[in-house]
Amino acid sequence: MNRTETLNENLIKVKTKIYDKCTLEISKINNELEGTEYDACQFELNGMKIICRSSKITPKKVGQFVTFWKRNIKGITEPYSETDRIDFYVINVKSENRFGQFVFPKSELINKGIITTEKKDGKRGFRVYPKWDKTQNKQAEKTQKWQLNYFYEMNDSTDFKKVTELYEKE
Numbered sequence: 001m002n003r004t005e006t007l008n009e010n011l012i013k014v015k016t017k018i019y020d021k022c023t024l025e026i027s028k029i030n031n032e033l034e035g036t037e038y039d040a041c042q043f044e045l046n047g048m049k050i051i052c053r054s055s056k057i058t059p060k061k062v063g064q065f066v067t068f069w070k071r072n073i074k075g076i077t078e079p080y081s082e083t084d085r086i087d088f089y090v091i092n093v094k095s096e097n098r099f100g101q102f103v104f105p106k107s108e109l110i111n112k113g114i115i116t117t118e119k120k121d122g123k124r125g126f127r128v129y130p131k132w133d134k135t136q137n138k139q140a141e142k143t144q145k146w147q148l149n150y151f152y153e154m155n156d157s158t159d160f161k162k163v164t165e166l167y168e169k170e
Helices: 009-022 031-036 106-111 139-148 160-166
Strands: 024-030 041-045 046-053 064-067 070-073 077-079 088-095 098-105 126-127 149-153
Touching: 009 024, 009 088, 009 160, 024 160, 031 046, 031 064, 046 064, 064 088, 077 126, 088 106, 098 106, 098 139, 139 149, 149 160
Parallel strands: 046 088
Antiparallel strands: 024 041, 041 046, 064 126, 070 077, 088 098, 098 149
């Protein structure tokens, strides 16, 4: 494997503790050099197209921030579009000794206005709220509520059946 095909630390952890146990195989890994601070990469998982990032804890707000953009042909950043070949946007989240993963299907990101459609511009970044975060306002609470449908925590009691269901193609 050359430098662009190596797994980042978070993905190595997910691969050994989750993917290998769920017979999910990573292939065609491509690290995005521009997004190294978010472990930005794309890969296939059993043939499904995955965009993957690690979120960042920010000092002033609850939740974790993550980027979700690409460069267009003019070199300008723009949100992903419904025409892009994506099956899932996967976000690794950490806080002290806790680790989890959001597995958002493309359809839900379209539904929530994160992916650009003909009718609405998407977002270049957004906040995620793992289950251990205590939200501090109604909007964050509402966002966390829908996001947790696509979340699992990696620990001794990880529900592998739920993980497998999260990664099932729509």
